[in-house]
Amino acid sequence: MERRARVHGRQSMKILIIDDEAPIRDVLSASLRDEGYAVQTAEDGERGLAALREFQPEIAFLDIWMPGSYDGIEVLTKAREQFPATEFVMISGHGTIETAVKATKLGAWDFIEKPLSMDKIIIVIQNIRQYMQEKEEKSALLNKLRRSIALIGEAPSIVQVKQLIARVAPTPSWILMTGEAGTGKELAAQNIHYMSPRASRPFVDLNCAAIPEDLLEGEIFGIEKGALPGLEKTKKGKLDLAQGGTLYLSDISEMNPTVQGKLLRYLQEKKYQRVGGTEWIANEVRVIAASSKDLEKEVQAGHFRQDLHDRLNVVPFRVPALRERPEDIPVLVSHFSDQFSRESGMPKKVFSEIALSGMREYAWPGNVRELKNFIERVYILTPGEYVDLHDLHFAGLDGGAETAAMNEDLGTFREARAQFEKEYLVKKIQENNGNISKTAETIGLERSYLHRKIKAYGIEVP
Known part of the structure; x- marks a missing residue:
C-alpha cells in the first residue's frame, strides 16, 4: 500500500475496516491512525456487524470477498438498513463491474480495487466528510427555517392544526385548506412541506386570484415555444418549478373551469401538457390548495367542479380565525x-x-x-x-x-x-x-x- 505525508488538523472521524486479510487491516488502520482518525477493525462479516453496532463509525471499508457467514455484499445489505448514518466503501482484489454496480445499487459510496492507494483512500474520506458536513449544514438550515415558520400559539384550535400538520406532512396526500384571509394558510402549507420528505425540494406558491384568467393556465402548466406571438423559448410553469416538491395554490376558488379541468387531469394522471404543446410531461408534485371562500357553496353555485373539490379534499384542513x-x-x-x-x-x-x-x-x-x-x-x-x-x-x-x-x-x-x-x-x-x-x-x-x-x-x- 502506498504511503503519503500526514495531513494535520482534521477533526477525528471513526472508521471501521472489515477485511479477512490481516496485512490489509494492519497497514490501512495504521495509515489512517497516522492521519488522525479513530480506527477499529474486524476480520469477518459477523464481527463487522457487531463492530458497527458498538463503534458506530462514520465510514466503513468493507471487503467484498470474505469467508464466514456473510460476505461483503450480504453485510452491506444488512448494514444499510441498520446503520443509515454510516457510509460504506467496498474494497476487493478481484472485483467485477457487475459486483461494483450491485454494491452501488445497494447503497455503497464507492468501490476501490486492491492494491489500495492511500491517496485514493484519503480522497474518498474527504469526499464523504464534505458530504456529511453539507448534509449537517443543510439540516441545520432546515431546522432554522422550520423554527422561523412555526405556527405561534397554544389555543386548542391552533394546537389541533399543528397536530394535523404533523400527521399529514409525511404523507403524499393532497390537501385542501380553508380559512379566512390572513389566518396563516400559506404558513401552514410551508410547515407541511418543510416537515415532509420533500423538504429539500422546492416550495412554489401561486395566488390564483392575482393572475388574469386568460394567463393562469400558462402560469401553472407553462407555455410551449411559439404558442404565443414573440415567445421564442418555452416558458416553464409552476408545476415545472415545483418538480418533486410542493405547489401551493391559494384562492383556488378563482380558478376558471378550463384550468380546473386541466388540474384535475394532472392530479389523476400525474402528467400534463403545456399551453400550445402536444407532449405529455410526467411530473410528481404535491398540491396543496387553499381558499378563503366556502368551496362547497362554490360547488353548489356551479362555480367550482365537484370532482376537483373531492380530489383535493383528501385531507380537509381549516385554519381558525384569530378571533x-x-x-x-x-x-x-x-x-x-x-x-x-x-x-x-x-x-x-x-x-x-x-x-x-x-x-x-x-x-x-x-x-x-x-x-x-x-x-x-x-x-x-x-x-x-x-x-x-x-x-x-x-x-x-x-x-x-x-x-x-x-x-x-x-x-x-x-x-x-x-x-x-x-x-x-x-x-x-x-x-x-x-x-x-x-x-x-x-x-x-x-x-x-x-x-x-x-x-x-x-x-x-x-
Missing part, C-alpha cells in the same frame, strides 16, 4: 414585536396589560396578517418603549380596544396614570425652561406627539 383564539394574542404580539424590533433595529416595546386586553377584544377581521401589520404600525407611530391603550388608538385600532378597556373596569387606573403623566410632563417642561424640542428629546418622545399631549392635558407652556 377564535384570543388567548394567543399576547404571544403573537410578543413574537411580532421581537421580529420587527430585530429587523428594524428599534428597541423592543412593552405592551401594557390594558393594551393587550384591548387587542384581545378586537375582532381582527384581517386575522394574524392584520395583527402583524398593526404591530409594525405601532412601532412606527408610537414614541417611547411603553405602549398603552391610547397608543393603540393613535395607531389606528378602532373602538373595540376601548370597549375592552371599559369591560376591564380599569377607569381608576387610567385616571391615575393620566394624572401622573400630566404632572411628569409639567415637571420636565419646567426643567427645560419651556423648550418643547429639548423636552421631547430628553424624555424620548417625538415633538409632535408631545404637543398633542400638552394640548390633551391643557398644560400651559411658559
Whole structure:
C-alpha cells in the first residue's frame, strides 16, 4: 500500500475496516491512525456487524470477498438498513463491474480495487466528510427555517392544526385548506412541506386570484415555444418549478373551469401538457390548495367542479380565525414585536396589560396578517418603549380596544396614570425652561406627539 505525508488538523472521524486479510487491516488502520482518525477493525462479516453496532463509525471499508457467514455484499445489505448514518466503501482484489454496480445499487459510496492507494483512500474520506458536513449544514438550515415558520400559539384550535400538520406532512396526500384571509394558510402549507420528505425540494406558491384568467393556465402548466406571438423559448410553469416538491395554490376558488379541468387531469394522471404543446410531461408534485371562500357553496353555485373539490379534499384542513383564539394574542404580539424590533433595529416595546386586553377584544377581521401589520404600525407611530391603550388608538385600532378597556373596569387606573403623566410632563417642561424640542428629546418622545399631549392635558407652556 502506498504511503503519503500526514495531513494535520482534521477533526477525528471513526472508521471501521472489515477485511479477512490481516496485512490489509494492519497497514490501512495504521495509515489512517497516522492521519488522525479513530480506527477499529474486524476480520469477518459477523464481527463487522457487531463492530458497527458498538463503534458506530462514520465510514466503513468493507471487503467484498470474505469467508464466514456473510460476505461483503450480504453485510452491506444488512448494514444499510441498520446503520443509515454510516457510509460504506467496498474494497476487493478481484472485483467485477457487475459486483461494483450491485454494491452501488445497494447503497455503497464507492468501490476501490486492491492494491489500495492511500491517496485514493484519503480522497474518498474527504469526499464523504464534505458530504456529511453539507448534509449537517443543510439540516441545520432546515431546522432554522422550520423554527422561523412555526405556527405561534397554544389555543386548542391552533394546537389541533399543528397536530394535523404533523400527521399529514409525511404523507403524499393532497390537501385542501380553508380559512379566512390572513389566518396563516400559506404558513401552514410551508410547515407541511418543510416537515415532509420533500423538504429539500422546492416550495412554489401561486395566488390564483392575482393572475388574469386568460394567463393562469400558462402560469401553472407553462407555455410551449411559439404558442404565443414573440415567445421564442418555452416558458416553464409552476408545476415545472415545483418538480418533486410542493405547489401551493391559494384562492383556488378563482380558478376558471378550463384550468380546473386541466388540474384535475394532472392530479389523476400525474402528467400534463403545456399551453400550445402536444407532449405529455410526467411530473410528481404535491398540491396543496387553499381558499378563503366556502368551496362547497362554490360547488353548489356551479362555480367550482365537484370532482376537483373531492380530489383535493383528501385531507380537509381549516385554519381558525384569530378571533377564535384570543388567548394567543399576547404571544403573537410578543413574537411580532421581537421580529420587527430585530429587523428594524428599534428597541423592543412593552405592551401594557390594558393594551393587550384591548387587542384581545378586537375582532381582527384581517386575522394574524392584520395583527402583524398593526404591530409594525405601532412601532412606527408610537414614541417611547411603553405602549398603552391610547397608543393603540393613535395607531389606528378602532373602538373595540376601548370597549375592552371599559369591560376591564380599569377607569381608576387610567385616571391615575393620566394624572401622573400630566404632572411628569409639567415637571420636565419646567426643567427645560419651556423648550418643547429639548423636552421631547430628553424624555424620548417625538415633538409632535408631545404637543398633542400638552394640548390633551391643557398644560400651559411658559
